[in-house]
Structures are given as C-alpha cells and as structure tokens.
Amino acid sequence: xxxxxxKGMDEGxxxxxxxxxxxxxxxxVVIVEGSPGEADSAGxxxxxxTGAGITGLARVLAVVDGGTGDRCLxxxxxxxxxxxxxxxxxxxxxLHHQSRLRGIGDCDAxxxxxPALTEWLAERGLTGSRDVQADLAAxxxxxxxxxxxxxxxxxxxxxxVATEVSSPPGRDRQAWSDRLRAAETRLATLVRDxxxxxxxxxxxxxxxxxxxxxxxxxxxxxxxMAIERMLLAEDPDLVIxxxxxxxxxxxxxxxxxxxxxxxxxxxxxGTDPMRFLMRxxxxxxxxxx
Numbered sequence: 001x002x003x004x005x006x007k008g009m010d011e012g013x014x015x016x017x018x019x020x021x022x023x024x025x026x027x028x029v030v031i032v033e034g035s036p037g038e039a040d041s042a043g044x045x046x047x048x049x050t051g052a053g054i055t056g057l058a059r060v061l062a063v064v065d066g067g068t069g070d071r072c073l074x075x076x077x078x079x080x081x082x083x084x085x086x087x088x089x090x091x092x093x094x095l096h097h098q099s100r101l102r103g104i105g106d107c108d109a110x111x112x113x114x115p116a117l118t119e120w121l122a123e124r125g126l127t128g129s130r131d132v133q134a135d136l137a138a139x140x141x142x143x144x145x146x147x148x149x150x151x152x153x154x155x156x157x158x159x160x161v162a163t164e165v166s167s168p169p170g171r172d173r174q175a176w177s178d179r180l181r182a183a184e185t186r187l188a189t190l191v192r193d194x195x196x197x198x199x200x201x202x203x204x205x206x207x208x209x210x211x212x213x214x215x216x217x218x219x220x221x222x223x224x225m226a227i228e229r230m231l232l233a234e235d236p237d238l239v240i241x242x243x244x245x246x247x248x249x250x251x252x253x254x255x256x257x258x259x260x261x262x263x264x265x266x267x268x269x270g271t272d273p274m275r276f277l278m279r280x281x282x283x284x285x286x287x288x289x
Contacts, residue, residue, distance in 0.1 A: 014105030015065040023058045027085035033128045035075035047124050060117040063109035071108050072096040098129045153211045155204050161187045166223040184226045202242035205231050210254030236269050
C-alpha cells in the first residue's frame with residue numbers, strides 16, 4: 001500500500017505548493033511515530049488529523065522549494081500517510097532528523113520550521129521528535145563543553161588557530177573541510193615554530209592529546225585527530241624518547257596511550273614501542289606516580 005501510494009510523487013522537485021496541493025484533497029492524515037515499516041504496528045503511537053487540523057499541518061510542513069538534491073540514508077520517522085476523501089491512499093511522507101521531509105519530489109526537502117512541526121506533533125501527543133531534539137540539544141551542549149576543554153588545554157599562542165581547527169561543521173561540508181585542512185596546516189607550522197626542539201614539541205603534543213583520554217564517551221573528535229596526525233608525522237623514536245624523558249607526566253602518558261592504541265600507529269609501528277615501555281618499566285612507574 002505504501003509503495004502504491006507514493007507512485008508519481010518522486011518526480012520533479014519538492015515544493016510547498018505541491019505539498020499543499022496533496023493536502024487540499026485529503027480526507028484524513030494519519031501520522032505514525034515510527035518508520036514506514038512500522039506504520040501498521042499496533043503498539044506505535046499515532047494520531048489522525050482531519051478538517052481544519054490538515055490546514056494547520058500544511059502550515060508546519062512547509063518546505064524550502066527545490067529540495068536538498070539528495071536523500072537521507074535512514075528510514076525516517078514519523079511517517080505521514082495521506083488519504084483521500086474516499087479513504088484511498090494518496091501519499092506517504094517521512095520526516096528525517098526532524099528537519100527534512102521526503103516523498104513530495106525527487107529528493108528530500110528542508111522544512112522551513114522544523115521546531116514548529118516538532119511542537120505541533122507534541123501538542124497532539126506525539127512527543128518522540130521533541131524528546132529527540134532535547135537529547136540532541138543536550139549532546140550539543142556537552143560537545144561544546146568538551147571542545148572548550150580541548151581549547152583551554154591548547155599550548156600558549158595556539159588558541160586562535162586551535163579555535164579554527166575545532167570549529168563545528170556547517171551545512172557546506174566541503175567548505176568546512178577545506179577550512180579545516182588549511183587551519184590544521186597553520187597549526188602544525190605554529191607548533192613547529194614555537195617548539196623547534198623535537199622532544200619538547202612531542203611532549204607538548206602528547207599532553208594535549210591526553211585531554212581526549214579523560215572524556216567519558218564519544219571517541220576522538222576531528223580536532224583530536226588533528227593532534228594525532230601531527231604526532232604520527234613525528235619520528236616514532238622521538239615519541240618514545242619524549243615520553244620517557246623528564247618528570248612523570250600523566251597527561252603525556254594518556255596522550256601516548258591514545259596514540260599507541262590508534263590504528264594508524266599500530267599499522268605503521270606495531271606494538272614494539274609499547275613492549276619497550278613495559279619491559280623497561282617506564283610506563284607503569286610513571287603512570288602510577
């Protein structure tokens with residue numbers, strides 16, 4: 001049924017006028033808080049919209065005309081099933097990440113006001129999208145706190161360029177990627193200029209890399225990887241020397257553990273550096289100090 005309902009709807013670009021044209025001939029709209037594959041499941045929350053409610057739905061479903069040019073790879077939810085006045089299926093649309101709508105053209109379309117749709121659904125008992133948005137907002141806040149911890153650990157004179165390296169991705173991923181590469185290059189140059197002594201430079205980078213080891217979850221961020229790439233570009237013997245030289249330093253040890261556990265280090269150098277440290281007792285003695 002869902003396949004038949006969407007015939008012809010994937011031709012041409014999505015527009016608000018096209019969406020409203022479909023809703024103007026709707027007798028009812030069923031919104032299911034699940035993917036299309038879950039639409040018939042009895043335990044999935046749903047609402048039925050009729051009459052003036054369809055007009056309100058059309059308002060919050062308004063999209064940016066022309067579409068995004070691509071399609072999200074996920075199944076999407078909630079599922080919006082449009083039926084005609086005789087009960088016949090007319091269209092099936094899905095929401096993606098509470099910000100895109102699929103099913104009214106040959107690609108996804110950005111909602112003009114995703115938060116408005118989220119609240120409209122919540123007011124009618126479908127709170128899943130709002131709950132997801134709250135979780136995402138909390139995650140973004142924690143991501144920003146983590147980024148600031150990394151920035152605050154930046155060596156002297158590097159904060160400005162480190163801010164560029166850690167800037168979050170924007171909508172134009174290619175432009176962001178280009179800026180990131182340029183900022184990483186400047187950061188590597190400043191680190192070398194500011195720390196011409198190899199042992200001192202590697203020690204500084206290891207300590208900075210150790211910041212991510214203290215994070216409870218999330219793996220390495222793109223800005224952590226920038227430091228890891230600088231360390232991988234150093235002579236591995238220099239890394240070992242910097243690690244075991246001078247007073248015990250937990251931050252450097254954490255950074256080294258992060259580096260030695262990386263796939264790139266293992267591929268290039270195996271586990272010999274780790275065996276060296278364990279055999280000579282440096283790692284255990286310094287880490288416990």
